Amino acid sequence: MTITEALKIAQSAPRGARSFAVTLACGFTPLHLQTFLAAHLQQALPDRKVAISSGLYGNLAGTLEAISDAALPDGLVIVLEWADLDARLDYRSAGAWSLSAEDDIVASARAVLERIAAALVRIPSGPRVALALPTLPLPPLFHTPGWQASAQQMLLQSDVTRLAAELAQDGRVAIIDMQRLAEESPAAERLDLKGDLYTGLPYSVQHADKLASPLARALVPPAPKKGVITDLDDTLWSGIAGEVGPDAVTWDLASHTHLHALYQKLLASLAECGTLIAVASKNDPAVVEIAFQRKDLLLHPRQVFPIEVHWQAKSGSVSRILETWNIAADSVIFVDDSPMELAEVAAAHPAIECVLFPKDDYNACLRMLRHLRERCGKERVSTDDAVRLDSIRQSAVFREQASSGAAPESFLQQVGAVVTFDFAAGDQPRVLELVNKTNQFNLNGRRYTEADWRKLLAASGTVLVAVSYEDKFGPLGTIAVAAGDLREQILWVETWVMSCRAFARRIEHQTLKVLFETTDAREIAFDFTPTAKNGPLRDFFASLLGEEPQSQFRLTRSQFDATCPALYHEVREMRRAEAHG
Amino acid sequence: MDETQQRLANCFQVVFPDLTPDAIPNASTAKVAAWDFVAALTLMNVVEEEFGLQMDLDDLTHLDSFENLYSYLRKRLQAA
Numbered sequence: 001m002t003i004t005e006a007l008k009i010a011q012s013a014p015r016g017a018r019s020f021a022v023t024l025a026c027g028f029t030p031l032h033l034q035t036f037l038a039a040h041l042q043q044a045l046p047d048r049k050v051a052i053s054s055g056l057y058g059n060l061a062g063t064l065e066a067i068s069d070a071a072l073p074d075g076l077v078i079v080l081e082w083a084d085l086d087a088r089l090d091y092r093s094a095g096a097w098s099l100s101a102e103d104d105i106v107a108s109a110r111a112v113l114e115r116i117a118a119a120l121v122r123i124p125s126g127p128r129v130a131l132a133l134p135t136l137p138l139p140p141l142f143h144t145p146g147w148q149a150s151a152q153q154m155l156l157q158s159d160v161t162r163l164a165a166e167l168a169q170d171g172r173v174a175i176i177d178m179q180r181l182a183e184e185s186p187a188a189e190r191l192d193l194k195g196d197l198y199t200g201l202p203y204s205v206q207h208a209d210k211l212a213s214p215l216a217r218a219l220v221p222p223a224p225k226k227g228v229i230t231d232l233d234d235t236l237w238s239g240i241a242g243e244v245g246p247d248a249v250t251w252d253l254a255s256h257t258h259l260h261a262l263y264q265k266l267l268a269s270l271a272e273c274g275t276l277i278a279v280a281s282k283n284d285p286a287v288v289e290i291a292f293q294r295k296d297l298l299l300h301p302r303q304v305f306p307i308e309v310h311w312q313a314k315s316g317s318v319s320r321i322l323e324t325w326n327i328a329a330d331s332v333i334f335v336d337d338s339p340m341e342l343a344e345v346a347a348a349h350p351a352i353e354c355v356l357f358p359k360d361d362y363n364a365c366l367r368m369l370r371h372l373r374e375r376c377g378k379e380r381v382s383t384d385d386a387v388r389l390d391s392i393r394q395s396a397v398f399r400e401q402a403s404s405g406a407a408p409e410s411f412l413q414q415v416g417a418v419v420t421f422d423f424a425a426g427d428q429p430r431v432l433e434l435v436n437k438t439n440q441f442n443l444n445g446r447r448y449t450e451a452d453w454r455k456l457l458a459a460s461g462t463v464l465v466a467v468s469y470e471d472k473f474g475p476l477g478t479i480a481v482a483a484g485d486l487r488e489q490i491l492w493v494e495t496w497v498m499s500c501r502a503f504a505r506r507i508e509h510q511t512l513k514v515l516f517e518t519t520d521a522r523e524i525a526f527d528f529t530p531t532a533k534n535g536p537l538r539d540f541f542a543s544l545l546g547e548e549p550q551s552q553f554r555l556t557r558s559q560f561d562a563t564c565p566a567l568y569h570e571v572r573e574m575r576r577a578e579a580h581g
Numbered sequence: 582m583d584e585t586q587q588r589l590a591n592c593f594q595v596v597f598p599d600l601t602p603d604a605i606p607n608a609s610t611a612k613v614a615a616w617d618f619v620a621a622l623t624l625m626n627v628v629e630e631e632f633g634l635q636m637d638l639d640d641l642t643h644l645d646s647f648e649n650l651y652s653y654l655r656k657r658l659q660a661a
Binding site for chain 1 (some may be wrong): 592596613618619
């Protein structure tokens with residue numbers, strides 16, 4: 001990105017857009033860093049107006065200490081440099097580079113780091129915080145020759161790393177990966193010494209851009225991909241199972257096919273974190289079944305669902321997998337070693353991301369593995385992530401039995417459904433995640449930053465309920481969230497989402513019933529906006545109203561009671577008293 | 582306006598979006614309140630990107646008006 005492009009992007013915010021306020025805490029003139037940060041954030045939040053305020057020059061800790069409840073930003077970016085820890089580490093300083101100063105620099109840096117840590121602890125929870133550790137080279141002030149690190153240098157680095165590790169463990173601060181940054185912005189090209197000495201602007205233009213990009217992503221993380229669909233032969237393993245036999249395909253060091261083991265390990269790790277994994281392979285199902293019984297597979301078969309194995313087009317397999325998962329193609333990556341298969345799938349599903357498995361190119365394969373982690377990686381893994389695949393598998397059984405076996409009414413009666421309403425779950429990460437990633441059953445498509453969400457939760461009169469579901473097929477986890485506020489016996493619902501996995505169980509009816517009963521509302525006013533994807537919710541509303549709503553509307557208790565079908569759930573309520581004081 | 586002036590005016594428009602097109606040829610640090618040190622540095626970088634040249638921070642103090650920047654650019658472009 002050039003500065004010209006960054007300025008144009010930063011100026012592209014819609015007129016009257018809601019502000020997204022960011023405090024940029026750094027000890028130097030942030031000029032280009034601020035420009036690029038504004039641009040990257042504006043790209044991530046096109047409906048908002050990004051406004052960045054920088055702190056006091058040369059006083060990073062003071063900037064953090066000045067942040068108060070009264071003026072809490074939506075995001076906080078901390079860019080630490082060595083000069084912030086001791087003035088003698090600042091190229092602009094006249095402080096002596098003496099041997100006797102080395103230990104003192106370490107001691108004073110430690111004191112500043114403690115001050116920064118204390119200031120961060122005092123900042124109320126709410127804004128997302130991104131932290132970059134020092135990116136510029138230390139001045140050549142230590143006594144060792146340049147190729148050798150001095151003990152003092154190592155102490156400085158370990159103190160900074162320890163602080164970052166503590167903050168990362170705490171979970172409130174996203175730490176920029178400095179190794180990754182080094183690949184994007186080589187160390188030797190970061191410092192603009194003339195700029196620093198003339199203007200207090202130490203970053204080269206390129207470095208400012210390369211650092212701003214992950215900082216923006218740390219504040220406004222992109223939604224991770226939800227699923228990976230993988231080929232088998234020469235992708236999940238080396239060899240063609242139908243030709244060499246299921247026992248002769250390999251993924252080990254001795255066969256020089258360990259790249260496939262790494263791929264299996266990555267998929268297993270992604271599955272453990274809630275990414276859905278499925279197979280689309282042109283193969284003999286009986287052969288694949290035997291291969292999947294092998295004990296040395298590093299991706300366990302229970303981590304994979306569904307498995308589409310036949311000789312028909314893979315685009316058809318992908319369609320069925322997407323239908324089973326009930327997610328859109330743009331949330332999925334398809335991996336195959338054949339460019340032709342990738343092209344066939346891409347033609348049928350233009351939104352899917354197709355990734356070549358480069359089986360003969362080790363460096364390209366490593367890049368691919370890292371790319372998959374980058375696209376699917378998660379900041380936190382919730383308990384709902386762990387049950388996602390099982391719940392989809394169980395949903396498939398549910399749908400199959402509901403449509404083929406007994407009549408739907410009696411089927412619903414005998415599934416043993418339990419719906420749990422938690423009225424104090426607003427601060428659980430899964431709740432905001434669900435609000436921000438649900439499309440089909442979504443009241444208005446509105447997305448929230450963490451700061452927006454916390455403001456909504458903190459507002460007086462807010463009613464929020466998180467809904468979980470389980471039946472004899474197993475738990476679905478937290479599958480719905482509704483939030484609004486109660487005024488004069490009208491519940492104004494601003495947000496209502498439900499996972500597509502939970503469709504066809506009348507959970508949406510039960511949710512409205514519980515909301516009417518627990519709030520004693522006469523009416524529920526829905527802040528409804530039709531979107532390109534929320535057709536299922538429109539259909540549900542049409543079943544209650546007799547026609548599709550086009551915008552905001554109200555539903556009376558009697559309207560609901562007249563149209564609500566029989567509900568067979570056992571209803572459990574949690575923390576209602578806690579939420580309502 | 583010749584082509585260089587037009588391209589320079591585009592740079593001014595990016596850095597000073599509130600400046601009207603008519604005011605740009607007469608812009609100077611004295612007349613444009615937003616033209617502070619930070620804006621001067623930004624303008625320098627935008628001009629570098631537009632014209633594909635490297636400018637020296639030492640020149641910054643002399644480049645205090647549209648006219649001076651235009652003269653500077655003409656010399657640099659002719660020399661190239």
